[in-house]
């Protein structure tokens with residue numbers, strides 16, 4: 048007899064991207080930022096008074112919420128902070144889904160959505176994107192999402208890198224009777240975003256992370272923006288002290304440094320254009336990308352073989368086996384030097 052609930056016994060856990068420690072790789076597999084965090088972060092850590100760790104962290108993130116509110120012209124009660132944006136996803140699933148309250152998301156997309164649904168015992172529906180048409184939304188998307196209690200929409204989408212049009216995002220929010228959580232983990236690398244949606248759509252939540260564009264994946268800091276009513280409800284289900292004192296302080300320091308953020312994001316966007324053009328020059332099929340990664344299929348279609356060969360040469364990329372994704376590898380945009388090393392190998 049198992050001690051676990053049926054849902055847990057029957058499910059597979061989330062498989063994170065490889066984080067190997069055996070040798071040094073050019074690591075282009077988990078969409079980390081190739082540049083260090085803002086120098087503000089190093090100086091804060093250097094001068095941090097460890098005595099402050101004696102006390103519990105601020106459970107309602109006053110200083111950090113003030114910073115985020117001023118950056119995005121919001122009220123502080125429209126913001127919720129998480130231990131990474133994965134923590135916010137957990138809060139959303141706890142808040143809005145469960146038996147009889149369905150979760151939906153498009154596929155391929157971030158695989159954690161389905162794992163969290165299973166943990167919660169919620170019905171989960173995957174709505175296939177139109178793979179023949181650049182992984183765009185399917186023609187009947189509005190009717191497909193109507194009865195979801197919680198719809199996850201990743202924009203720009205991972206692992207494909209494309210953005211669904213803003214007009215279609217409005218239609219999604221209008222069509223869905225439940226909550227629409229727009230996962231903007233990669234939106235800082237895109238031409239536009241949905242930051243204004245929660246003020247236009249009562250059911251919209253926009254979620255962001257400092258893991259990618261602020262080079263702070265190891266810190267674990269994400270946040271979401273929604274109506275004060277939705278944020279107040281989600282606050283009830285979060286862990287009491289879900290974000291450490293140090294993480295809250297570092298996040299403020301990183302968010303403060305607008306110049307460094309703009310510079311590193313611009314560098315990544317420039318390298319992304321070069322990478323896409325070079326891959327196309329080598330006969331790869333590559334989608335336009337609005338993210339810090341590109342989704343590319345080699346000329347012979349053997350993406351799994353290419354992933355293995357690159358790994359043996361010390362370059363890690365990610366391969367997602369599956370009918371719609373198996374012919375592609377996802378390559379994180381690194382520095383120019385890392386990108387040149389990859390292109391030389393190819």
Ligand SMILES: Cc1ncc(COP(=O)(O)O)c(C=O)c1O
Pocket residue numbers: 077078130131132133134157201205230232255256257258264267268269
């Ligand atoms: C689409 C998407 N959403 C959310 C996350 C989680 O980010 P974090 O928990 O580091 O904020 C990731 C991480 O790779 C992601 O790819």
